[in-house]
Structure formats: structure tokens, C-alpha cells
Amino acid sequence: xxxxxxxxxxxxxxxxxxxxxxxxxxxxxxxxxxxxxxxxxxxxxxxxxxxxxxxxxxxxxxxxxxxxxxxxxxxxxxxxxxxxxxxxxxxxxxxxxxxxxxxxxxxxxxxxxxxxxxxxxxxxxxxxxxxxxxxxxxxxxxxxxxxxxxxxxxxxxxxxxxxxxxxxxxxxxxxxxxxxxxxxxxxxxxxxxxxxxxxxxxxxxxxxxxxxxxxxxxxxxxxxxxxxxxxxxxxxxxxxxxxxxxxxxxxxxxxxxxxxxxxxxxxxxxxxxxxxxxxxxxxxxxxxxxxxxxxxxxxxxxxxxxxxxxxxxxxxxxxxxxxxxxxxxxxxxxxxxxxxxxxxxxxxxxxxxxxxxxxxxxxxxxxxxxxxxxxxxxxxxxxxxxxxxxxxxxxxxxxxxxxxxxxxxxxxxxxxxxxxxxxxxxxxxxxxxxxxxxxxxxxxxxxxxxxxxxxxxxxxxxxxxxxxxxxxxxxxxxxxx
Numbered sequence: 001x002x003x004x005x006x007x008x009x010x011x012x013x014x015x016x017x018x019x020x021x022x023x024x025x026x027x028x029x030x031x032x033x034x035x036x037x038x039x040x041x042x043x044x045x046x047x048x049x050x051x052x053x054x055x056x057x058x059x060x061x062x063x064x065x066x067x068x069x070x071x072x073x074x075x076x077x078x079x080x081x082x083x084x085x086x087x088x089x090x091x092x093x094x095x096x097x098x099x100x101x102x103x104x105x106x107x108x109x110x111x112x113x114x115x116x117x118x119x120x121x122x123x124x125x126x127x128x129x130x131x132x133x134x135x136x137x138x139x140x141x142x143x144x145x146x147x148x149x150x151x152x153x154x155x156x157x158x159x160x161x162x163x164x165x166x167x168x169x170x171x172x173x174x175x176x177x178x179x180x181x182x183x184x185x186x187x188x189x190x191x192x193x194x195x196x197x198x199x200x201x202x203x204x205x206x207x208x209x210x211x212x213x214x215x216x217x218x219x220x221x222x223x224x225x226x227x228x229x230x231x232x233x234x235x236x237x238x239x240x241x242x243x244x245x246x247x248x249x250x251x252x253x254x255x256x257x258x259x260x261x262x263x264x265x266x267x268x269x270x271x272x273x274x275x276x277x278x279x280x281x282x283x284x285x286x287x288x289x290x291x292x293x294x295x296x297x298x299x300x301x302x303x304x305x306x307x308x309x310x311x312x313x314x315x316x317x318x319x320x321x322x323x324x325x326x327x328x329x330x331x332x333x334x335x336x337x338x339x340x341x342x343x344x345x346x347x348x349x350x351x352x353x354x355x356x357x358x359x360x361x362x363x364x365x366x367x368x369x370x371x372x373x374x375x376x377x378x379x380x381x382x383x384x385x386x387x388x389x390x391x392x393x394x395x396x397x398x399x400x401x402x403x404x405x406x407x408x409x410x411x412x413x414x415x416x417x418x419x420x421x422x423x424x425x426x427x428x429x430x431x432x433x434x435x436x437x438x439x440x441x442x443x444x445x446x447x448x449x450x451x452x453x454x455x456x457x458x459x460x461x462x463x464x465x466x467x468x469x470x471x472x473x474x475x476x477x478x479x480x481x
Contacts, residue, residue: 031434066091073139188423211346218256249433279309
């Protein structure tokens with residue numbers, strides 16, 4: 001890129017315009033660098049290589065799965081996936097060999113054959129190159145999400161990756177372009193899209209019961225501080241606590257954003273246009289580090305650090321002039337909440353804090369009316385697999401609904417409910433909210449990862465047409481399909 005061209009692009013609206021100086025001392029990270037913004041501006045001028053939205057990959061009668069990361073999320077996935085017929089777990093990988101051993105014991109308990117073992121820092125690379133795998137399922141620490149997915153797709157595998165899919169715009173664009181180039185799916189495992197109320201409101205929104213949805217809210221408000229972030233036995237190598245250092249923004253946006261984005265047909269008729277973001281100071285994490293270090297020298301290295309603000313609030317405006325608020329707080333004393341609020345011209349729905357509620361006027365409807373809505377508007381996937389999912393478990397069943405649907409789509413050659421553009425658009429709040437916070441809540445443009453195809457992409461299919469052929473191994477005598 002010549003100097004004149006580079007100078008011109010620095011004035012492009014993406015990233016909030018001109019470069020800023022004199023930033024407050026807490027703004028140590030922009031999340032997205034100016035050079036990265038320039039690269040993205042160039043990418044937006046290119047044409048889409050291949051549209052993965054609505055893409056149906058060739059059928060796989062048996063889906064051979066390699067699982068990378070066998071900690072809290074991965075160990076549960078081994079058991080859940082073992083219930084699904086048409087699945088073979090052919091490979092297991094974790095940095096720590098004892099976790100692989102425990103996962104093998106789970107396979108044995110489930111009467112499944114042992115899987116090939118991979119371990120060590122680079123074991124995931126060898127797993128992704130193994131020929132006996134169709135899908136790499138990756139519930140790893142965040143920094144490995146993109147590398148694992150990229151290596152999987154480049155070696156001919158579909159990728160299913162935990163949230164967020166990537167931490168930088170460069171990573172997210174590489175996921176998009178690799179998926180398009182290889183025609184391999186890259187699905188982010190956003191399980192909250194499969195919660196029962198979220199699915200109910202998605203179908204109700206599709207049926208027009210809320211009218212035109214003009215505003216939505218989502219969040220991840222979950223006090224993880226002492227029991228998880230500062231728990232030596234929770235996250236290996238304290239990786240999640242480290243993610244909260246020198247980053248000030250929404251570090252975990254997709255649980256709240258994903259479900260409402262689907263209800264608003266983001267990437268399928270509308271797109272995220274720009275955001276502004278603001279964070280409080282940190283009032284708890286630094287103090288907790290000091291407190292923990294007083295009784296345990298292990299925590300000495302976590303004192304005096306620059307922790308992110310406790311509450312981050314990000315506001316998004318869509319191309320069609322609708323708004324979304326997304327919040328993130330994992331370090332203050334508040335009840336768990338993802339909010340999940342949909343506000344339309346005819347009605348409103350909200351789940352968190354409970355109880356679940358819907359209104360078509362000034363008052364929330366009665367419980368018996370809500371029960372009737374569940375009976376009438378729960379989409380086919382809930383009626384087909386919902387009760388079995390509750391038996392299997394995983395966040396009340398939504399994890400299993402997600403897993404079953406992914407496998408059923410792969411086995412029947414159906415498009416996935418979440419594609420690589422969703423993974424990128426929902427995850428990009430991670431770096432872009434940091435950039436806005438660092439620039440005193442300036443506007444930051446959100447890239448169009450679909451490169452214009454959002455205008456014609458079809459909304460997520462809520463039927464089970466062409467699928468629902470995948471059965472589940474017996475769990476309880478009463479649970480039958």
C-alpha cells in the first residue's frame with residue numbers, strides 16, 4: 001500500500017476517524033490497532049469468495065469427531081456427543097494427559113470405543129491433521145479458538161469452536177476467508193441460541209407476534225470472580241483471569257448478542273453497523289488480587305495489574321436503524337443474567353432476571369398464557385428433542401440441543417443455524433468494544449463480514465425439513481423419540 005493510499009484510509013470512518021492521543025492511563029489496549037483497521041478497510045473492498053450462509057456441505061453418514069480441550073466444557077461435550085447416534089469420537093486432545101485419560105473413561109462408561117490420544121502444547125495440531133476426523137470440536141481457552149479452527153478447515157475438517165470465535169479482527173477475517181476458500185463450516189458453539197425461551201421468542205419474532213423488533217438487549221452478567229477467576233483449580237494456568245488484564249471492553253459478548261441477533265435477522269436482512277462502548281473502572285478485581293495474595297503468594301503476580309472495568313455497556317446500531325445493548329460483568333455481586341430482551345412495535349419479551357415474561361400491552365401476560373405460547377410457538381426442534389435434551393443435560397438441555405442439531409445438519413447435508421459470518425459478527429465486539437472504550441466511547445464501525453450478502457441471505461430455517469433423522473441412544477426408559 002502506498003503512503004498516499006494509507007494516509008487516505010486513516011480518515012475512513014471505521015475505528016472512529018482520526019487517530020487519538022492523550023488517552024487516559026487505563027486505556028492500555030485499543031483492542032484493534034490502526035494498522036488492523038486499515039487492513040480491514042481493504043478487505044471490505046474485495047468481493048465475497050463464496051457465500052457460506054445457507055451452504056449445505058456434502059452429507060456425512062457418520063460424523064467422526066476430534067475434541068480439543070477437555071476441561072470444564074470439553075469433558076461435558078464428550079458425554080453429550082456420545083449419546084448421539086451417527087457420531088464417532090475418534091480423537092481426544094488436551095495439553096494435560098490426565099484429562100485425556102478421564103475422557104477415555106467417559107467413552108468407556110458410554111460404551112463407546114477408545115479414541116486416539118493427543119496431548120502436550122502442540123497435540124491439537126496433530127489432531128487437526130489426522131485423517132480419521134470430519135469435525136474438530138474445540139472448547140479450548142480463548143486464544144486457541146481461531147488457531148484450532150483454521151488448522152481444522154485447512155486440513156479438510158469442519159470446525160465447531162467455543163465462544164468467542166476470535167479475539168481480533170484479523171483472526172475473524174481469516175476464519176471467514178478460510179471457511180469460504182475451503183467450503184468447510186466454521187460454527188461458533190453459541191449454546192444460548194438453543195435455550196428454550198430464546199427459541200420460543202425466535203419463532204414468535206419470525207411469526208410477527210412482536211411486530212417490528214426495534215430494540216434488543218443481551219448480556220453476560222455472572223459473578224465469576226472468587227470461585228472461578230481466582231480459583232487455582234478452575235481454569236488451567238489461570239488463563240481466564242489473565243484475559244481480564246489489560247483489556248477493557250466486552251470480553252464475552254456472544255451469549256447475550258447471539259440470540260437477539262438471530263431474532264433481528266442480523267446477517268440475513270440486516271447487519272450490525274456501528275457501536276459505542278463504555279466501561280466503569282475496576283472496583284473489585286484488583287482488590288481481590290491483593291486480598292488473595294495476603295494469604296497465598298501464588299497470587300502475587302496478579303497484584304498491581306490493570307484489570308478491565310467491572311461493567312461494560314456496548315450500544316449497537318444496525319443498518320436498518322435498530323439498536324442493541326450488550327453488557328458484560330463477571331466481577332460484581334449480581335444475580336446471573338443474560339437479559340434477553342426483545343422490544344417490538346406489538347410486544348416485548350424478557351427472560352432475565354426471572355421469571356420469563358412476555359407482554360403485548362402495559363402488563364405482563366399471566367403464566368397460563370405464557371404456557372399456551374410455549375405449546376403453540378415452540379419451534380419443531382424443541383418439540384422433537386427438547387425433553388430428551390433436558391434428560392441429557394448441559395445448561396438445562398440447551399447444550400445438547402445445539403450438539404444434536406449440529407450433527408443432524410452435517411449428517412443430512414443441511415445448512416447450519418450459525419455460520420462463520422455469525423461467529424465473526426458476534427465475536428467482533430471483543431476487540432471493537434475495547435477500541436471504543438480506549439477512545440473515550442467513540443463510534444467504531446463494525447465490518448460487514450458478509451461483504452454485502454446480508455441483503456439477500458435467508459433467515460435461519462426453524463423447520464426440521466430434510467433432517468431430524470439422527471436418533472439418540474437411550475437415556476431413560478421414558479425418553480423416546
